[in-house]
Amino acid sequence: MKTSASLAKLIAFAVATLVATGTLAATIANIQLGDKATYKAVFEDVTGVAAGQEVRIAGVRVGEIEKVSVHPDRTNALIEFTVAKTSVLTQGTVATVKYRNLVGERYLALTQGVGDSAALKDGATIGLERTQSALDLTVLFNGFKPLFAALSPKDVNEFSAEIIAVLQGEGGNINSLLAKTASLTSTLADRDAVIGRTIGNLNAVLATVDEHDAALKSLIDQLQRFVSGLAADRATIGASLSNINSVTAETADLLKVTRPAIQDDIASLRRLSAGLNKPRNTATFEKFLSTSPEKITQITRTASYGSWFNFYLCRFDGTVQLPTGPVKPSYAVSAARCS
Numbered sequence: 001m002k003t004s005a006s007l008a009k010l011i012a013f014a015v016a017t018l019v020a021t022g023t024l025a026a027t028i029a030n031i032q033l034g035d036k037a038t039y040k041a042v043f044e045d046v047t048g049v050a051a052g053q054e055v056r057i058a059g060v061r062v063g064e065i066e067k068v069s070v071h072p073d074r075t076n077a078l079i080e081f082t083v084a085k086t087s088v089l090t091q092g093t094v095a096t097v098k099y100r101n102l103v104g105e106r107y108l109a110l111t112q113g114v115g116d117s118a119a120l121k122d123g124a125t126i127g128l129e130r131t132q133s134a135l136d137l138t139v140l141f142n143g144f145k146p147l148f149a150a151l152s153p154k155d156v157n158e159f160s161a162e163i164i165a166v167l168q169g170e171g172g173n174i175n176s177l178l179a180k181t182a183s184l185t186s187t188l189a190d191r192d193a194v195i196g197r198t199i200g201n202l203n204a205v206l207a208t209v210d211e212h213d214a215a216l217k218s219l220i221d222q223l224q225r226f227v228s229g230l231a232a233d234r235a236t237i238g239a240s241l242s243n244i245n246s247v248t249a250e251t252a253d254l255l256k257v258t259r260p261a262i263q264d265d266i267a268s269l270r271r272l273s274a275g276l277n278k279p280r281n282t283a284t285f286e287k288f289l290s291t292s293p294e295k296i297t298q299i300t301r302t303a304s305y306g307s308w309f310n311f312y313l314c315r316f317d318g319t320v321q322l323p324t325g326p327v328k329p330s331y332a333v334s335a336a337r338c339s
Contacts, residue, residue, distance in 0.1 A: 036063060036082040041095040041108075041126040045133040046077040049097055054107040055081050062087040065108060076128060081108055091116035095126050097134040106134055314338030 046068055055063035063083035071078045083089060092115025100107045113130060120126075209216065230237065255262075276285050315338070316331035 035085045037085050037089075037122040038066070038080065038082050039089065039120065039122075039124055039126065041079045041081070041131050042071055042128045043077045043079060043095075043097065043131050043133050044128065046079060046097060048104055048106045048134065049079060049108075050106075053105065054100070055083060055110065056107055057087055057110045062110070079108065083110070089120040091118050091120060092130075093120060093126060094130050094132070096132040099134060312337055 049065065049068050051065055051067055053065045054061045055065060063081055065079060065081045067080040069078050069080070070076075079095075087110075089110065090112060092113045094111050094113035096109045096111065097106050098109050099105070115130075275281060312333075312335075313331070314333050314335070316329070318329055320327045320329065
């Protein structure tokens with residue numbers, strides 16, 4: 001009897017221990033039991049989002065992300081996630097991708113926005129107008145680069161270490177954290193001149209832009225007209241590109257045929273240049289250049305009435321060898337054109 005009672009107590013204790021351990025494990029792991037509904041949400045940017053990450057409502061995990069893919073329109077992203085059916089989503093539900101920690105892990109936050117309170121059906125899709133992508137911390141921090149550059153890296157690192165140590169319970173206390181906060185605040189105060197110069201430079205830039213607002217508006221208007229003109233002539237531009245391609249092909253064929261002749265011409269020009277550059281030919285070439293304009297003018301004048309030249313015999317002298325001896329005929333015209 002005593003052995004049976006002890007065995008019963010042991011079994012009851014083991015069962016209670018297993019139930020408590022399972023409950024604790026499920027609580028720590030945030031394991032959800034029960035039926036789940038599947039939904040989809042369209043986002044512009046889901047960088048860092050992966051399957052298995054949490055879905056939360058008011059900070060409480062209610063589901064997880066099942067799949068991340070490209071939307072059929074090829075310009076947006078699609079997240080497929082599950083939510084416990086005990087958490088009812090409505091037509092006004094807003095889905096937001098948020099940072100879970102500074103390491104870069106994300107989670108999907110669901111909130112009730114303005115809109116219809118009717119329940120969202122299982123398998124429904126939350127449209128792009130009711131989703132928000134995660135804040136791009138890189139862009140945010142880049143905007144503070146001038147300020148961060150003025151801080152001491154040692155102070156920033158110590159402050160970050162104190163925050164992590166306190167929040168994770170690895171050491172440190174609130175007093176030391178506040179001390180580091182005060183130190184960092186003092187450092188920022190000491191850099192007020194840098195901040196002032198930054199604001200002053202920004203004011204100068206904005207003032208310059210404001211002074212030239214008319215020119216800027218005109219530039220934007222002209223750019224808009226230019227782009228509109230290109231859009232209106234896109235068919236013509238596309239056709240011209242095809243024609244340019246054809247001309248390029250024809251030019252390539254032409255160059256392929258005339259390439260040997262062009263090479264011979266270039267070689268001949270090289271030999272001609274070398275010959276003209278010799279000292280004995282320099283004077284002759286210079287004389288040719290100096291007398292050519294006048295000669296070309298006279299030749300052009302004689303051919304001004306058509307594609308022929310008019311020549312007039314003004315004087316003739318010669319020697320003709322006859323059996324009886326040489327004869328020297330001479331002929332001269334006293335007309336004004338021969339003077």
